[in-house]
Amino acid sequence: MPGSPVGEGSKAHKPKRRNRDTKSRTADVLVDVLVETGVEVVFGVPGGAIAPLYDALIDRPEIQVVITRHEGHAVFAAAGYAQTTGKLGVVLVTSGPGVLNTFNGLGSAYVDGLPVLLLAGEAARAGFGRGAIQEGSVYAVNIVGMASHVTKLAFEIPEANAASAMLRRAMSVATSGKRGPVLVSLPLNVLGTPIVRPTVGLEVPETCGIPQGLDHVVKALQSSDTKTIFVGSGVRWGKGPQLLRQIAERLQCPVMTTPKAKGVFPESHPLSLGVFGMGGHDSARKHLAAGVDVLLVVGTSLNEVATDGWSEHLAARRSFVHVDIDATRIGRVYPTDIGVPAPAALVFGELLKHLPQAPVRKSGGITFDRNASAIHEGAPISAPRALWELQQVLPHDTIYTGDSGINLFFATHYLTIDHPDAFVCMLGLGSMGTSIGLAVGAQIGHPQRTVVSICGDGGFHMAAAELSTAAKSGLPIIVVVLNNGALGMVQLGNGAVYGRTPDYSTAPLCVGGLARASGADSLTIEHPGDILTGVAAHRASKGVNKPLVLDVRFDPAVRIPTNRRFETIETHVSGKMVNPISINQTQTRNLN
Known part of the structure; x- marks a missing residue:
C-alpha cells in the first residue's frame, strides 16, 4: 500500500502514543x-x-x-x-x-x-x-x-x-x-x-484586488490579427490552467509554454504550439520567427531556459504584454509595452469578462525535431522511441518528473503532456539528481496515479539511494534511466564549444544491480519493443507496490533537441553575450 512506513521483509515498529491530555x-x-x-x-x-x-x-x-x-x-x-x-x-x-x-x-x-x-x-x-x-x-x-x-x-x-x-x-x-x-x-x-496550547486561528493572506490597466490588454488583443500566448509555470497554480484554456479558445489564439510549464496547456489541443525554449518544438520557434502582432506573456521570468538563450524571436510587432505576480520581473529581460503585476488566474478571469468569442480556427499543432523519425527506427533503441513506448503503455494522466541533462531535453521535446500537473522538474538552478525525489513526493500526493522519474545515468548516480525510500514506503514509481554511460550534456557541450572533452564516463555502473539492492525491480531496455512488452508484463505480474527501474541503453547517435543551448554557452564563453535591455532602462508601461 502506498505510504506504508514498513518495507518488505521488515518488522513493524509501533511506538507508544502519549496521552494528549498531558501538558x-x-x-x-x-x-x-x-x-x-x-x-x-x-x-x-x-x-x-x-x-x-x-x-x-x-x-x-x-x-x-x-x-x-x-x-x-x-x-x-x-x-x-x-x-x-x-x-x-x-x-x-x-x-x-x-x-x-x-x-x-x-x-x-x-x-x-x-x-x-x-x-x-x-x-x-x-x-x-x-x-x-x-x-x-x-x-x-x-x-x-x-x-x-x-x-x-x-x-x-x-x-x-x-x-x-x-x-x-x-x-x-x-x-x-x-x-x-x-x-x-x-x-x-x-x-x-x-x-499551554494556543487557540489562535490561521492567518489569512490578503486577497489581491482587480489589477488596473487590463483595458489596455483587452484593446491590444482585440486590435491584433496575429496574437500568441506564452505561459510559464506561474500559470500552474489554482485555476490558472483551466482559465488559460478558456482564454485561448475564446481568442482562438495559439499557445506555447516554457519547458517548466509543459502541459499547463494540453499539448494535444489544436491551438498548442508546444514548448518554446531549450528542448522546445520547431512549431513554436517557427511561429515566432514569422512574427506576431501581440505576445501575451504570463507567469514566467523569461530566463535563459524559457527563452532559448534570450532569443530575438521572442518579440511582438505591436505589443509585448507581460503579466507576472512578481513586479520586478516585468521589463527586466525584454522591452515591455504593457506590464501587469498580478496572479495569472486573476488576470485570465478578468479578461474573459471582456473578450468576445472569435471564429473557430486551427492555428496550432506541434511539430518536432527533424529527427523524430528516430522514434520508429531500429536497434539500439533511441531515447525518443523509448519515451514513445512509455506513453503507449502507461495511463494518459501519468506524472513525469525530469532531471537535468540530456534526459530533460528528450523528455521536454518528445513527451506529449495534457495535464497541468503531469510534468514536473526544477529548472531554476538545473540541479542534477532531482527527479527521483520529485517522483517520491508526487507519488505520495497522488497514490492512485502512475509516476515516472526520467533521469540520466549521472543523475541516477546522485539520487539512487532514494529508491530505498520509495521501496520502504511502498511507492510504485518507475525510474527511467536514459543511460549513455557518461555525463552526456557536459561531454557534448565541451565538444561543441572547445572541440574536445575530458573523460566524463560514469562506468562502471550496474543500474539494475543497484536498483535490486535498494528494493526495486529492474529491466534492461536495449531494443524497440522492450518497454512495450516488459513494462506491461511487469505491471500485470507483480502488481504496483514497489519501484521499477528501466536501464535504457539508448543510441547516442540520435540528435538531441538542444536548440540554441551550445550556441549560447559559446557566446557566454567568448564574451559576446550582450544584454538587450538595461535594468535601469526598462521600457515598461507598468499599469498597476
Whole structure:
C-alpha cells in the first residue's frame, strides 16, 4: 500500500502514543498547527536537534512521515508534492549538516517559486557561542543568515510562547504571493519547553484586488490579427490552467509554454504550439520567427531556459504584454509595452469578462525535431522511441518528473503532456539528481496515479539511494534511466564549444544491480519493443507496490533537441553575450 512506513521483509515498529491530555511541549503545539492547517505528509531525516518534533508526530497519525536517505532529497520530494498537489511541502531536518544539506533544494525551490516549509532543528540556545554540537547560530555557521539568500523568509523561533503564531506566519509567507521556501530554525530547548496550547486561528493572506490597466490588454488583443500566448509555470497554480484554456479558445489564439510549464496547456489541443525554449518544438520557434502582432506573456521570468538563450524571436510587432505576480520581473529581460503585476488566474478571469468569442480556427499543432523519425527506427533503441513506448503503455494522466541533462531535453521535446500537473522538474538552478525525489513526493500526493522519474545515468548516480525510500514506503514509481554511460550534456557541450572533452564516463555502473539492492525491480531496455512488452508484463505480474527501474541503453547517435543551448554557452564563453535591455532602462508601461 502506498505510504506504508514498513518495507518488505521488515518488522513493524509501533511506538507508544502519549496521552494528549498531558501538558504540551512546543513541539506538540507546532505539530498541532500542521494538522490544523491541513498538512498530511512531512519529509525529512531525523536527528537529535529535531527529535522532539518527530516524537510529537507519533501522537498525530493524521500526518504521514516519509524518511528519505538524504536531506536534500527530502526537499526535492516536498517540491514534487507541492508542484503536483498545489499544497505546502513540509520538511523536517536536524541542525548543522542536516540543514546545510537542504540548501540545493531550498535554492531550487526559491528560484522555481515552490511552497516548501523547512523546520530545522537547532542546538539549545544555552550552547550558542560555546561550540555546541552541530550549532548553527550566528556565532557559528549562521544557518538563518545563509538561508536568507535562498528562501523568501528565514528566522529562528526564540521562545516557546511565540512558536505557534510564528509557524502560521511562515506557512502564510510560503503559500501566498509568489510562492517560495521558508526556513524556521527551532532551538532544542524551545521545542522541549512545556506550554499551554494556543487557540489562535490561521492567518489569512490578503486577497489581491482587480489589477488596473487590463483595458489596455483587452484593446491590444482585440486590435491584433496575429496574437500568441506564452505561459510559464506561474500559470500552474489554482485555476490558472483551466482559465488559460478558456482564454485561448475564446481568442482562438495559439499557445506555447516554457519547458517548466509543459502541459499547463494540453499539448494535444489544436491551438498548442508546444514548448518554446531549450528542448522546445520547431512549431513554436517557427511561429515566432514569422512574427506576431501581440505576445501575451504570463507567469514566467523569461530566463535563459524559457527563452532559448534570450532569443530575438521572442518579440511582438505591436505589443509585448507581460503579466507576472512578481513586479520586478516585468521589463527586466525584454522591452515591455504593457506590464501587469498580478496572479495569472486573476488576470485570465478578468479578461474573459471582456473578450468576445472569435471564429473557430486551427492555428496550432506541434511539430518536432527533424529527427523524430528516430522514434520508429531500429536497434539500439533511441531515447525518443523509448519515451514513445512509455506513453503507449502507461495511463494518459501519468506524472513525469525530469532531471537535468540530456534526459530533460528528450523528455521536454518528445513527451506529449495534457495535464497541468503531469510534468514536473526544477529548472531554476538545473540541479542534477532531482527527479527521483520529485517522483517520491508526487507519488505520495497522488497514490492512485502512475509516476515516472526520467533521469540520466549521472543523475541516477546522485539520487539512487532514494529508491530505498520509495521501496520502504511502498511507492510504485518507475525510474527511467536514459543511460549513455557518461555525463552526456557536459561531454557534448565541451565538444561543441572547445572541440574536445575530458573523460566524463560514469562506468562502471550496474543500474539494475543497484536498483535490486535498494528494493526495486529492474529491466534492461536495449531494443524497440522492450518497454512495450516488459513494462506491461511487469505491471500485470507483480502488481504496483514497489519501484521499477528501466536501464535504457539508448543510441547516442540520435540528435538531441538542444536548440540554441551550445550556441549560447559559446557566446557566454567568448564574451559576446550582450544584454538587450538595461535594468535601469526598462521600457515598461507598468499599469498597476
